[in-house]
Amino acid sequence: MLKIKTYGGEKIGGCITEISSKNAKVILDYGTNLDDTKQINIEGLTKGKSQYDAVFISHYHLDHIGEISNILDGIPIYIEETTKKLYDVICDFSSRPRIKAKTFKFGEDIQIKDLKVSSYRVDHSAYNSTMFTITDGEEKALYMGDFRDNGYTGHKLIPTIKEIGQVDYLITEGTNIGNNTHILKKEESLVNEFTDICNKYNQVFVMMSASNIDRITTMLKACNKTKHILIQDIYMAHLTSLIYEEDKKNIPNPITFDNVMVYRPRYFRNKKDKKFKEKYLHSFSDKNKSSILYRPFVMNIRTSMLNDLEMFEFKGDILTNACLIYSMWGGYKEKEEMKSFIEKVQNLGITLIEKDIHTSGHASEDVIEKVKELVSPKEIFTIHTESNREKENGNKKYK
Numbered sequence: 001m002l003k004i005k006t007y008g009g010e011k012i013g014g015c016i017t018e019i020s021s022k023n024a025k026v027i028l029d030y031g032t033n034l035d036d037t038k039q040i041n042i043e044g045l046t047k048g049k050s051q052y053d054a055v056f057i058s059h060y061h062l063d064h065i066g067e068i069s070n071i072l073d074g075i076p077i078y079i080e081e082t083t084k085k086l087y088d089v090i091c092d093f094s095s096r097p098r099i100k101a102k103t104f105k106f107g108e109d110i111q112i113k114d115l116k117v118s119s120y121r122v123d124h125s126a127y128n129s130t131m132f133t134i135t136d137g138e139e140k141a142l143y144m145g146d147f148r149d150n151g152y153t154g155h156k157l158i159p160t161i162k163e164i165g166q167v168d169y170l171i172t173e174g175t176n177i178g179n180n181t182h183i184l185k186k187e188e189s190l191v192n193e194f195t196d197i198c199n200k201y202n203q204v205f206v207m208m209s210a211s212n213i214d215r216i217t218t219m220l221k222a223c224n225k226t227k228h229i230l231i232q233d234i235y236m237a238h239l240t241s242l243i244y245e246e247d248k249k250n251i252p253n254p255i256t257f258d259n260v261m262v263y264r265p266r267y268f269r270n271k272k273d274k275k276f277k278e279k280y281l282h283s284f285s286d287k288n289k290s291s292i293l294y295r296p297f298v299m300n301i302r303t304s305m306l307n308d309l310e311m312f313e314f315k316g317d318i319l320t321n322a323c324l325i326y327s328m329w330g331g332y333k334e335k336e337e338m339k340s341f342i343e344k345v346q347n348l349g350i351t352l353i354e355k356d357i358h359t360s361g362h363a364s365e366d367v368i369e370k371v372k373e374l375v376s377p378k379e380i381f382t383i384h385t386e387s388n389r390e391k392e393n394g395n396k397k398y399k
Contacts, residue, residue, distance in 0.1 A: 002139045004169055007040060009383030013063030014039055017143060017171055017383065021136035024113035027055045028132065028143050028171075032066030034331065039067045046070045054078060054112045057101075058145030059129040060087045060211065069097045077101040078110060080119065082246045083128050086211065086239060092276060093235045093268070106130070120164070122147040123154040125361030127213045127243060133164060141169035142375055146384065148363045150186045151214045157367070161374045170377040174385030175362035185359045187214045193357045194222035194325075198298065203322035204228065205301040205309070205350065210236040212361075213243065213251050215327060219298050220252040223259065230260050231292060231299040237262045237284055254287045261297075262287040266311070267304040293318050303341040313348045323351040327358045 007016040013034035019026055033039055044051025050072045057065050057079040065087060068077060079087070081103035091098045104110060106128075110117045114136050122131045124146045132143045142164060149157045176184060198204055208215050210233065223230045230252060232240060240253035240260075254260045262284040271277060293312065301309070301324070312318040324345050332338050346352050362384075363371075372380060 002134070002136055002141055002169060004141060004171065004379075004381060006171070006381055006383050007042070008033070009381065009385070011035065012175055012384055012386055015063075015173075015383045016040075016042070017381070019115075019134050019141055019143075021114050024053045024115045024136075025051065026112055026115060026117070026134070027052055029058055029064040029145070030055060030067050030071065031064040032062045034063050039070075041070075044072075045075070046072060048072075050074050053115075054110075054117075056117060056130075056132055057083070058131065058143070059083060059124060059126040060090060061126050061146070064146070066096075068099050078104055078117075080128050080130050081105060082243065083126075083130070085242055085246060086127065089235075089238050089242060090211065092280065093238075095273075120160050121153075121156075122160070123151040123157055124148060125151070125209070125212050125214060127211065133167065139168040141171065142167040142377075143171045144173060144371070146173055146175075146362055148361060149367050150184065150359055150364070151361075152187055152217060154186075158370065158374070161371055164375065167375045167377050169379050169381065170372060170375055171381045171383060172368055172371060173362060174368065174382040176360055177365050177368065177382070177385050179360075179365070184364045187218060187359055190215075190218050190357055190359060191221045191225075194219060194298075195225045197323060197325060197353060197357070198222050198226035198228050198296075201321050201323040201351070202296045203312075203319055203350075204298040204325065205322065205345075206298060206325045206327050207302070208300055208327040210300060210302070211239055213240070216240060216252050216300075220257070220260070223298050226296070228296040228298050229292060230257075231263050231297045232260060233300055233302075233305070234262060234264045234268055234280060234283070234288075236300055237287075238280060241284075254284045260287070261289075261292045263292070263299060263308075264288060265305045266307045303337055306341060306344055309345060309348055309350065319349060322349070323353055325353045326356045329358075330356065 003020045005018040008014050014031050017028040041047045052075050055077045060083050079101045084103050088098055106119050106121045116135050118133045119130050122129050131145045134141045220230050237254050241255050243249055244253045252260050254262050
């Protein structure tokens, strides 16, 4: 008999799920709250004497893994093997502490006392995101993590759900419940939108996550249509190259793509950490030439790169016809740091594209309903959502 308890499910990000059986108790995801509030401490997980047998992480987004270093020593942490390596790079570039964790491959079963945990790859804006089934031999729960069907591998979602079959409990995210806006478009549909912008501007800066592999692929497709080069900052370049080296996936990276170049932002060049510089900063020297800035290009950007943009403007002949595209979750635009950055970018003469070019990393309401129909659970836990509709319908239940 499984028991399920969720923490923080009534907001987007920072959700924690506990599943226990007669002999075992595990946690699924332990991340940072997106509203900047402090994550809760749980007796036996982050304080006191250990009462949990394992923690499983679904993907590397900080709202699912960001507080994992607070887990008590002795509680094993499990994470997909390439995800662990990507998170190591994320930690190094953000000065976060790396974590000790056991890794698994998709399809492997992990036995935690009387619980068997199985992993499945699922489409999300984070590479190699994982959903889990957990069973004690009598009942089975499906934990979806963050998922969607509108990315480049989204067509695999329904066949995988059909393979899993009926479960007793479904724990699903509900980010887009009640949301019927443009952000639910297919990732592929963004290619033409990026292409239209590239046809009008020589320098296209994109405010985006450096780890959104689908979006990087979309940008290169647009570049190929307009003869722009794709410039990845050194952080993004290490992430994409790691995926190529680990999985040999044909995603845009500076190792195997001639039209993918590399830029080293001042923020990383000015770091005082010698080990960081030795390990990361001087890679891809053949792809880091000043001449790349004098060709039509598309480049990822972040708020810490304002000094770089000011340098481009100072030189006078780099920003000849430049624009900024916002391609992230809209919530970040409400933060003062982002507002200030966008204002300063416009003051440099860079045109802000009024319409965001973005699609959600989360499932539409219709897809969530399809998953519910296919697995036919006796009880549903809807987390990672701000919608009250599930509560009003009586579908959102907590133990």
